[in-house]
Amino acid sequence: MKKISIVGVPMDLGQMRRGVDMGPSAIRYAGIVDRLEALNYDIEDLGDIEIGRPTKKSQPGDSNLKNLNEVAEANEKLAASVDNVIQNNRFPLIFGGDHSIAIGTLAGVAKHYENLGVIWYDAHGDLNTSDTSPSGNIHGMPLAVSLGIGHEQLVNIAGYQPKIKPENIVIIGARSLDEGEKELIREKGIKVYTMHEIDRMGMTKVMEEAIEYVSKGTDGVHLSLDLDGLDPHDAPGVGTPVLGGISYRESHLAMEMLAESDILTSAEFVEVNPILDDKNKTATVAVALMGSLFGEKLK
Template structure:
C-alpha cells in the first residue's frame, strides 16, 4: 500500500537556549530510538533531510549580540539556525511533505513556526510544562528556550525582530488579519511552571492557556479537543510543538528542565492521537530531549512513539 503522505525529518541540534548541555544530541537520540520505523508503522513515507548547520555553543560568545533591554544568550546563533530551519520547513511544505523537526532546545520553534507560517495562516498547540512567553526584559535567565512563543508573536522587544516574528508587527501578534501566526490561534496545554511576569503576559494576551489543573479536572481528551478548536479555527493548519518536559519526569527523565506532576504516558499518546484524528497537522516538532540525562534512551524512544501517534499510528 502506498503511504498517504511523506514526512520530512529535519534535525536542529542546538543547545543555545538552556543552561544544561546535551539537548543538541536530541536529534541523533530520537533517530537512534527508531523514529523512521515508528513513522512507517503510522503509514507515512519518511525522508530524512539531515541536520541544519548549527555553530557549536562553546565556539561562540553567548553575549555577542542582544536586544534593546535584557539579556538574550546566543541571540546571533539562534537567528542563524532559525533562518536556515525556516527555509527547510518551507521547502518541505512546498514539496507537499509534513516537516518534522527534531530539537535541540525549544528555541528551534522560532524557525519551525516561521517556516510553517509562510504563505499560510496557522495555529499552534504548544504541549509544554512552561509558558515560553518570557522576553529579554522578563526572563530570569536570558535563555532563549523560555522565549520562543513570545518571539513568534512579537511580544515586547521581539516586536521588530523580523526573523522571529511570525505574526503581526504591533507586539500583540493578533492585529494583522493576514498574519501567518496569531495569538488567538495559540493554545498552551499542560502548564505547571510559569514565571510570575510571564504569567501576567499570558493573561494579557489572546493566547488560550490550559494548566495541568485543567487536565486534572476535565481530562486530557476534552482539553486537547478545545485546544485544537482554538488552533484550527480559521487557519490553514496546525503546528504542534511538543516539549518532552510536558510529560511527568517518571515517564520522560531525559529533559533539561523536569517538573513533577506532568501528563502520563497514556495521556500523552491520547493527546497526539487526537491531533491525528482531527486531520489538521501541518508541522510538528519534538524538543528538549537530553540523552545525557536520559535512562537507556527512554525519553527519545517516547518522542519517536509520540510522533507516530501524531501522524496516525493507532492501536487498532
C-alpha cells in the same frame, strides 16, 4: 501516501544544560524512521541543520540574551529548510534540540498560512522576553518571539513578523509560568490548559476543546511538543523537568485525538536530552508519541 520530511536541529544554545544537541540523534536511534515507514509514510530525512558555536564576541553588548547571534542564525537556516519542505508539498517534522528552535520552525511554516493555529504542549509558556526572563535563555521565549514580542533579531527571522496571533494558540500542560508570562497570557487572552484543568476535566475534554478552539478560523495547525510537558517519571531526559506533568497515557490519548482530527500541518518534538536520560527512555517516548500522532492504533 503522506510525505514527511524530517529536519534535525542539534541546538543546545537556547539554554545552559549541555546534551540536548544530541536529541535528534537520540530520536533517530529510537527508530522513528522505521516506525513511520511501517505506517506507510514516504519519509525523507534531510539530516541536521548546522549550528554555529558561540565565540566571546557572540553576544551583542546591549543584550542579556545568551548566544543570540548563533540562535538567530540557526533559526534562519531552519526557517528556510521548513519553508522548502512545505513548498515541496511535504509535512515538516522537526526534531530538537532546545525549544528555541520553534522560532525557526514557526517562521518557516507561518508564511504559508494566513492564520496558523498552534498547539503548545509544554510545562512552560515560553512567553518570556529579555525583560521578563530570569535567565536570558532563549528557549524560554519562542512563543513570545513568534507573536512579535522580543528582540528584533529574533522576531524578524525570515523577514516578517508576527508569525502567529494570540487567539490561535492553545497551551496544554502548563505548570511553571513566570510572572511576566502570566501577565502576557492575561493581556493577550491566550488559551491555556494548566495541569489543574487537565486533572479536573480529563485529557479527553481538554483535547476536544483545544482541537475545536485551534481549528476555528485557522488554515493550518502546528504542534510544538516539549518532552518536559510530560511528567519527569515518563520523560526524565529533559533540561527543565517539572514534577506533576502529563502522563504517558494521557499524552498518547492526546496524540491519537490529534491524529483523528487530521488538523496538523507541521510538528516538532523538542528538548530530548540523552545525557540526562535513562537508557534513551525520553527519545523512545517521543517516538511512541509520534507513532500515535501519525495514526498508529492498537486495533
